[in-house]
Amino acid sequence: MNDHLTVLAAACAEVGLDHTNAEPIRLGENALFRLPAGVVARIARSGQLAAAAREVRIAQWLAEHEIPAVRALKDITQPAEVDRRAVTFWEELPPHRNGTxxxxxxxxxxxxxxxxxxxxxxxxxxxxxxxxxxxxxxxxxxxxxxxxxxxxxxxxxxxxxxxxxxxxxxxxxxxxxxxxxxxxxxxxxxxxxxxxxxxxxxxxxxxxxxxxxxxxxxxxxxxxxxxxxxxxxxxxxxxxxxxxxxxxxxxxxxxxxxxxxxxxxxxxxxxxxxxxxxxxxxxxxxxxxxx
The missing domain is CATH 3.90.1200.10 (Aminoglycoside phosphotransferase (APH), C-terminal lobe)
Known part of the structure; x- marks a missing residue:
């Protein structure tokens, strides 16, 4: 948890986002944190910079085609990389449930x-x-x-x-x-x-x-x-x-x-x-x- 918070703080500083009172959503192979202002940060496992960049491109492409999907945060350069961990930033979803x-x-x-x-x-x-x-x-x-x-x-x-x-x-x-x-x-x-x-x-x-x-x-x-x-x-x-x-x-x-x-x-x-x-x-x- 502390390692994730250290990576998160450095990545947020790099892209100019506030990480005050970041809340963990899920800590697994990929760690997700809720940030202020409706932002979710995703910390990938080590060595996944290219994969994280590809995921952001896919999200942007889906948005262009108006496919409902998670949206990568606009107007920042991402992913950020800290200690070989790729960090990406996403718009937080409204309340939701698993699909049928x-x-x-x-x-x-x-x-x-x-x-x-x-x-x-x-x-x-x-x-x-x-x-x-x-x-x-x-x-x-x-x-x-x-x-x-x-x-x-x-x-x-x-x-x-x-x-x-x-x-x-x-x-x-x-x-x-x-x-x-x-x-x-x-x-x-x-x-x-x-x-x-x-x-x-x-x-x-x-x-x-x-x-x-x-x-x-x-x-x-x-x-x-x-x-x-x-x-x-x-x-x-x-x-x-x-x-x-x-x-x-x-x-x-x-x-x-x-x-x-x-x-x-x-x-x-x-x-x-x-x-x-x-x-x-x-x-x-x-x-x-x-x-």
């Missing part, structure tokens, strides 16, 4: 319909980004589990190289779940966390909601049907669904497995998720939605 499946569908449909830009460095979707590092960091797992995870990752990467044809590639959010699509009290449905925005198969964004029904039973069949109707496509009917489902499930399992190294309460859930990946239970799985 139908609201997620509406938001990503608008995004997917945009023309693909050529001048903001979007790059291609990498569904495997940081997964090998997370396996290395999952020190609470058995060596047998860690070995299996490495082999499973390699198998998925090989299968992804031959991903079946699907919908035309477009701009995808990259992490389109209900925590990253929120509904504000003034009626906006807003995209958050633009870090994984890229160009790729739109099915990647659709799978996140589909598995909430098929893999975990977190949403009802009616909720999922509403999602499909709002978007205009059911990704479960696509021949590549199982592959993207398996990749997304691996990402979700490894997120908790990495957290378990520092958060003892996550250890049981991490072991459970890996056991399910290894075929020790049939879907729907009894994963805890949030930890």
């Amino acid at each position: 499946p139908a609201e997620v569908a509406t938001a990503i449909r608008r995004l997917h319909d945009l023309p693909v830009p050529t001048d903001i460095g979007l790059g291609s979707l990498d569904p495997f980004v940081r997964l090998a590092e997370r396996i290395d960091a999952a020190t609470t797992l058995t060596e047998a589990d860690r070995t299996w995870l490495g082999e499973h990752l390699a198998s998925l990467q090989a299968r992804y190289a031959n991903l079946p044809p699907g919908l035309p590639h477009c701009v995808v959010h990259g992490d389109a779940w209900v925590g990253n699509v929120v509904a504000t009290d003034d009626g906006q449905v807003v995209l958050l966390d633009l870090e994984r925005c890229s160009v790729g198969p739109p099915e990647w964004d659709l799978v996140s909601t589909a598995i909430k029904h098929t893999s975990f039973g977190w949403i009802t069949a009616d909720d999922y049907r509403d999602f499909c109707d709002r978007y205009g496509h059911d990704v479960i009917t696509w021949s590549g669904f199982n592959l993207l489902r398996d990749v997304r499930e691996l990402r979700m399992a490894l997120y908790i497995a990495q957290r378990a190294a520092e958060h003892p309460l996550a250890r049981e859930e991490a072991a459970l998720r890996i056991a399910y990946l290894r075929g020790q239970a049939a879907r729907p799985w009894a994963w805890t939605p949030e930890l």
Whole structure:
């Protein structure tokens, strides 16, 4: 916390913002603080300057196309960099709640319909980004589990190289779940966390909601049907669904497995998720939605 505050103070001084009485919103891989005058500061993990700059460009591009999304603060040069930590500044959202499946569908449909830009460095979707590092960091797992995870990752990467044809590639959010699509009290449905925005198969964004029904039973069949109707496509009917489902499930399992190294309460859930990946239970799985 103190390290974050030191970085925050230096970054605010660099761009001329007041950090008096900064309030922590979330302290994780990225630390978020609420500043005076409706500003949110986001401190990225070390070495992410280029990624932070790219996220600001994406936010500016979405604003130009009138897509409801988090807005990078105007009239300052960002990101700021302090001790290899990139700090970006954003307009604070009005009061809001997590989106519903139908609201997620509406938001990503608008995004997917945009023309693909050529001048903001979007790059291609990498569904495997940081997964090998997370396996290395999952020190609470058995060596047998860690070995299996490495082999499973390699198998998925090989299968992804031959991903079946699907919908035309477009701009995808990259992490389109209900925590990253929120509904504000003034009626906006807003995209958050633009870090994984890229160009790729739109099915990647659709799978996140589909598995909430098929893999975990977190949403009802009616909720999922509403999602499909709002978007205009059911990704479960696509021949590549199982592959993207398996990749997304691996990402979700490894997120908790990495957290378990520092958060003892996550250890049981991490072991459970890996056991399910290894075929020790049939879907729907009894994963805890949030930890």
